[in-house]
Amino acid sequence: MYSMPPYPYLATDYGTQLSLFTHHMWIGGFLIVGAAAHAAIFMVRDYDPTTRYNDLLDRVLRHRDAIISHLNWVCIFYLDDPVHLLVSSAKL
Numbered sequence: 162m163y164s165m166p167p168y169p170y171l172a173t174d175y176g177t178q179l180s181l182f183t184h185h186m187w188i189g190g191f192l193i194v195g196a197a198a199h200a201a202i203f204m205v206r207d208y209d210p211t212t213r214y215n216d217l218l219d220r221v222l223r224h225r226d227a228i229i230s231h232l233n234w235v236c237i238f239y240l241d242d243p244v245h246l247l248v249s250s251a252k253l
């Protein structure tokens with residue numbers, strides 16, 4: 162909206178903006194689901210932990226609990242901080 166739109170009417174036609182946004186979100190969602198399906202197929206069919214010892218995927222799989230817990234704390238922090246800002250600004 163604040164950059165130059167590809168078509169002049171797109172800056173003021175909010176229905177078109179919403180439709181394009183929704184369209185691209187659906188495309189992105191399908192791409193993510195497809196990538197996850199291909200990764201799952203690879204993990205089931207081709208991944209052998211004995212031949213792929215200590216490569217990047219093996220290290221990520223061995224440390225997945227620590228990675229998930231750290232990502233959880235990051236998400237909690239980023240959710241908690243704006244809530245505190247909203248509560249403190251509502252008190253004023």
